[in-house]
Amino acid sequence: MLYIGVDLGTSAAKLLLMDENGKIHKIVSKEYPLYFPHPGWSEQDPKDWFTQSMEGIRELTAECDKSQIAGISFGGQMHGLVALDKNDEVIRPAILWNDGRTEKETDYLNQVIGKEKLSEYTANIAFAGFTAPKILWMKENEPENFARIAKIMLPKDYLAYRLSGVHCTDYSDASGMLLLDVKNKCWSKEMMEICSVTEEQLPKLYESYEVVGTLKPEIAAELGLSENVKVVAGAGDNAAAAVGTGTVGDGMCNISLGTSGTIFISSKTFGVDEHNALHSFDHADGYYHLMGCMLSAASCNKWWMDEILKTAEYSKEQEAITKLGENNVFYLPYLMGERSPHNDPKARAAFIGMSMDTTREEMTQAVLEGVAFGLRDSLEVAKSLGIRIERTKICGGGAKSPLWKKIIANVMNLKVDVIESEEGPGYGGAILAAVGCGEFASVEEAAQKLVKVVDTVEPDAELAAKYEERYQKFRKIYPAVKGLFRELA
Missing domain, CATH: 3.30.420.40 (ATPase, nucleotide binding domain)
Structure with a gap:
């Protein structure tokens, strides 16, 4: 059928x-x-x-x-x-x-x-x-x-x-x-x-x-x-993308690099973090999930490429980026305000750390890293609840970039599983249709049978340590400029 x-x-x-x-x-x-x-x-x-x-x-x-x-x-x-x-x-x-x-x-x-x-x-x-x-x-x-x-x-x-x-x-x-x-x-x-x-x-x-x-x-x-x-x-x-990546059942994780970006953690038990920094939602498998959502993810890179660099050569712009974990330029990915974990519609995007020798490649790299750091903010909230994640699936348009997947793996210090079909919500929708028509007994069974991991990007201990240091600097930037966003608005 x-x-x-x-x-x-x-x-x-x-x-x-x-x-x-x-x-x-x-x-x-x-x-x-x-x-x-x-x-x-x-x-x-x-x-x-x-x-x-x-x-x-x-x-x-x-x-x-x-x-x-x-x-x-x-x-x-x-x-x-x-x-x-x-x-x-x-x-x-x-x-x-x-x-x-x-x-x-x-x-x-x-x-x-x-x-x-x-x-x-x-x-x-x-x-x-x-x-x-x-x-x-x-x-x-x-x-x-x-x-x-x-x-x-x-x-x-x-x-x-x-x-x-x-x-x-x-x-x-x-x-x-x-x-x-x-x-x-x-x-x-x-x-x-x-x-x-x-x-x-x-x-x-x-x-x-x-x-x-x-x-x-x-x-x-x-x-x-x-x-x-x-x-x-x-x-x-x-939730549909999570089904499409097999992120169902207990303790599974999916990162989506679409227009918006999410980190999605499935659970068979209901839970809420005390500051409500993460969304606590019902899941498509009949259980629950926690989700951190940033409003601008792959759209940050699209804006940078289309509007600023005026190029359609996305992958070519990434080819010259080789010095990961050493970038002194930081980018706040808040083009349309931010949801998780800051809940601040007045927040805006910003570059910081440029100097006379800053290159085009470093700014492109900062955009990719800024999105990864923003997602890491939500992962930290999940960790505070005692949730331990060792690996994640990945989907969305941004997931087509090998460089971005490598950055995500090392910023998060997680194994990133790449699946055969990166069609996310559409594939999840088709799986739900199949379950509804009786093709499978449950969403979990469907995901186990249909979703196949074809590659895994492993974090590198040395690079992850460099990114840990960079992330600790990144997380200080928003609190420092938060008040200024309100004035600018």
Whole structure:
């Protein structure tokens, strides 16, 4: 049988077709626009996601035996606010995960409601990107639109709804709304009250591998697929990527170098760090995970290459970088503010340590190292909880760089396992579809059978020691300039 995985990203929908043995038959990517109506705002039109995904499915399945397609599932950008009216029409453009307009609402939740209460209700505190602050912003700034809300959804769930007609979400994605009681897997009555929404306005909750419905007849006809194709709930992009890299079960780790960067640690037991520096979310395997998320990861390198160096030769720029662990230039990777562990939307990117003999290569190296150091910040929080990690999987566009993988391995002092398929959320979505269709008994079983490690980047003791010294300097920079960011803003 064949399974479709849809990775609904920030810049494009990436769709893949996988068989029951985990082999990828075809990959299709369909881009859509991103809008910045004001500085710090970030929006998309949900209809663009649907239109491009439908086009992508048609292209993906054009040459295969369509009768073999059994299920479709998703990995999607998290936290985005999709608001539908009573006719299921989109009320306004979706406010995305990397939108920074909700500082006032985030402060209200953290300072007035209080972080302790939020953590008690949801296992998390408020971050500017989360959905609940966006709901409060809409209530305050667009009261007429707010009054029209009949359903609140997340980006990938809008796709699932358009395909199946079911208003649904899964526990992993819902964990990032600040509306879910993560520990008990139900909507938080207290948070609904705080945000002035009702349970009827929220989608039905599913495990990521559960079937929510089948293709609507008109959708099936349009795509040339059977009406029996199952639509499976799917997961937030990071949880889906973790499934796609086999980061399920207890004590597994995955690092994602996508537009944003994450360090993801799976666990069979629920846990929260005392400062809520890491997100405590439900996982797509039915259990839990801790996650540190930085808002700019591979996007830092993209910005540096595209906007500053004006080159598309990414790998060529890295060829001359040979002196690892000896760079005196440091880079703070906060192009769009930062989430874990600083929770500071006003933080910005910065270079420090340049001199007259600083080279282009050293600054490029600093960008790669700065992202690695930023991820190390979250690893340190996990270590403080007694979690011991010796190795990690890696995925995302940045993972295609051998140099960056080597830097990650040595900055983190972890063995970095490279897997056969680095397709992350899309591959995870296809695996969830296969589990939902009964191909495997559990997500863990599917991951064990389908995810294959093909290479391991080992840390070098001498280089790791050099990076340890560099990291201890890096971690002093943000506290030193934190106050300045507020003044500059």
